[in-house]
Amino acid sequence: MSLHQEYQQPLVSVIIPTYNRPEYLKQAIASAIKQTYQNIEIIISDNCSLENPQELVESFGDSRIRFWRHQQNVGMLANQLHGFKMARGKYVASLHDDDIWNEDFLAKLVPPLEANSDLIIAFCDQYIIDANGIINDVGTEENTRGYKRDKLAEGIHQPFYKIGLIDKSIPTAASCVIRNNFVNWDSLPSEVGGMWDLYLAYLCCISGHGAYYYPERLTRYRAHEQTDTMLSGSRDVQAKLRKAKSEMFCYQVFMEDAHLQEFRVYFQQKWLDANTTFGIGLLRSEQIAAARPYFWKTLKKQKFNVRTLAAFGLSFTPRFLANKLMRISK
Template sequence: MPKAMNSQDSLVSVIVPIYNRSQYLKQAIESALSQTYKNIEIIVTDDCSPENPQAIVESFSDPRIRFRRNAKNLGVARNIASAVTEARGKYIASLNDDDIWNENFLEKLVPHLDANPNLVLAFSDHYIIDADSSIDEVATEECSKLWKRNHLEEGVYQPFCEIGLIHQAVPSAVAAVIRKDAIDWKNFPSQVGPFWDLYLTYLACRTGSGAYYCPERLSKYRMHPLAETMAIGSQNPQAKIRGAKASIFCFSQFMEDEQLQQFHGYFRAKWLHAHTTLGIGLLRAERALEARSLLLHAFSQQKFNLRTLVALVLSFTPKPLVRRLFLAI
């Protein structure tokens, strides 16, 4: 690695957002403190959790760690953005309160940003781990294939709209370092909710700068019952509604962006899919009239879609029967 790539002069602000998952927080912080790249600050930002994690944070007695707590719940997107506005680092790296970094995570990514001012972010692949921190090899391989990182070669991608927004290969929440001043954090929209990482990738794409990809798995993403991604994919109606609304907001923004018109058809399909998902969530919450209106709109705006049709039929079905039906929609 060239001499310029060995520098550790640039401060990296590690943002650790937390809300009621303190059982994993210690491992996350330990993985940040164990980095071979030492020039870091760690901001643990608590979104007004009923379980205040301050004692866990203070138990480390490390001057590089700062704890902040919102006076009221802001939601994950605003929680992170608010913490970033207080960050002193040149670069920002998000570390979920339930995830873990390899000790060389920052060492492998930060030097590329230092060496190339035309990069807005650097990212890597990652492992999937379970609640006990054991690597799930099968799930890890499936994840890499799902987001097409298994065929992504090391190097710089500029532009990276396709790999970032279509393939969604950039894991901004778990395995990326981003140039802080490239993003307007003060105006980061709260509506993106659990898809704040996708929206962050979108903002990074819009800069026109490049992204460096390291094909090594440098971090570990934890799948467990309390994970938001698990909740959105489950039959939990409120989580499904929350995720669908965030998805609708994101893809509506992407659709309207003149820089991304070549991908308009893809974004519109995802936007309509999210409308159906929202309708399903409303049905499970027994809000059939609201669901019906959304599903009628979604059905009329696309070619025949069985998923939307089944959900629409259910919106006319008596509630007792709907409760007994188990449909994979």
Template sequence: MQLQHHSNEPLVSVIIPTYHRPDYLKEAIKSAVNQTYKNIEIIVSDDASPENPQKIIESFQDPRIRFRRNSKNLGISLNVIGAFQEAKGKYVASLNDDDVWNDDLLEKLVPQLEANPNLVVAFSDHYIMDPDGKINHAATEENTQRWKRDQLKEGIYQPFYEIGIVHQAVPSAVATVIRKDAIEWDDFQPQMGPFWDLYLTYLACRNGGGAYYSPERLARYRVHSQSESMISGGVSSQANIRAGKAGIFCFRKFMEDQRLQEFKDYFQEKWLQAHTTLAIGLLRSEQVKEARPYLLHVLRQKFNFKTVAAFVLSLIPQPLARKLLASS
């Protein structure tokens, strides 16, 4: 049975940024189309995939889907900013092209925002699934604990600086609905790179608004060899460089925000870690001279074994350094 669309339901814009994952994209769109909350627009934003996914979109024959395609590859942050800025909804929600929502995600989160004008976001916990879509229960529990969502009870948190950008409990790219006019979208910067979701959480929390949390797992986050979280955790030098640059930009911004001074030491720590991440990425891609200043910058501020080790690597002959880096 289809729910009738009630004209008093506000429009929600579902943003699906995509790049070269046709099979997963189909599943993501299906989970958006199947929402029991019906008043939505779905913006599929393709970042110049080698194969245009237009046919996939047309196969749904759903007038709520809008397709935009960049003429050249812009990277995740610019792709997603462009789509958010075109959204017409009162609320916006991001759905990765390799993730899936439960049919009732919007139905459960949107009414919380409607009922309380002080809320900027409503978010839930989520499952972790493998490349084939099978839920990994151990990884799911671990993920809930990692972001300290196991310590959150259902309800409203205001302000939510700590859970938002210190604990990073708000999965802005996965299971979060955001009040569009509470965000200054022009402050959404390309430098945030793969950390765009963390930066979005910062924009959402910085004016002291509230967040509603549901401990129910309303989405499934897919872990596979091509997801950015896997790449940046692995040995891809380019992913290290992207994550390092994004971290330096974001944590510096947070450190300088007067409203967040109580967490300044924590952000400074993360900012320095990002310098090391960037330097290791540069070393891995044999840009030794470029890496050194980042390492020295960290070592001037504090002693850190990982940074010292990386600095030593930057001083020894390249063939030996390559061997050591490959084994780390």
């Protein structure tokens, strides 16, 4: 690609939030630098890692990299949003510090957006890889089917409420490109927490603009022991509490949005499930009195919710027996 051709391309801001994962970060940065689509800036926002990654970042010697280090840990969401707010590009694309892009990721997702000014987002399918970067073939197929991307037609979807918020087909955290000026990054409230990617999909859905699906696996999502879903013990309980709290907030917003009333029953069920999950997390943290209102809130809407009834009953069971039963039910 000639220099003239390169800068005929619109600028894409690649956002890499990072925290305490230098080896993975190195791979993520390398995959951004190697993009065949060259007119990019790479924004690395470090959430006050124990080991400052600045030297690692500078070792690439690439003038397109912009590095920011917070002086204290500001939390995952604030660090992510800081990167988005630094973006100067026409388009933004989030790349987690433990994930990897194929070299043609941007080259294949930017053109549909350029061809249609009414599109807000373009996204693709993804591979699942393990801690060592090896593709998990079974996990990859399950991921594609689980998010119904195997049934999703290539091309434009408008509106895309169902694929964005029900099927959750759009991996906004690491496998999409978004038109920057269509999103107000200050409109993501802090309450969304770790569900920021779902809430971002929501903002894209209600914008009135369209989405484009490119049915090829162009990214590699890493599933490993440092992710919330792979934690254990008390850290696992805390991760589940955070996730359930974020889900309660998101689904409450979705339930009340006039754009989404045809899906209200679905969102209400997800909200009720999240209340029960949060209550169970409180039970496991020995916060019995705090847990009961969440079960009661669910039972007022669904009197015969078996999972909630069982958890509500456990809150009145002697602790030694309740703890034993909860261990069995894990």
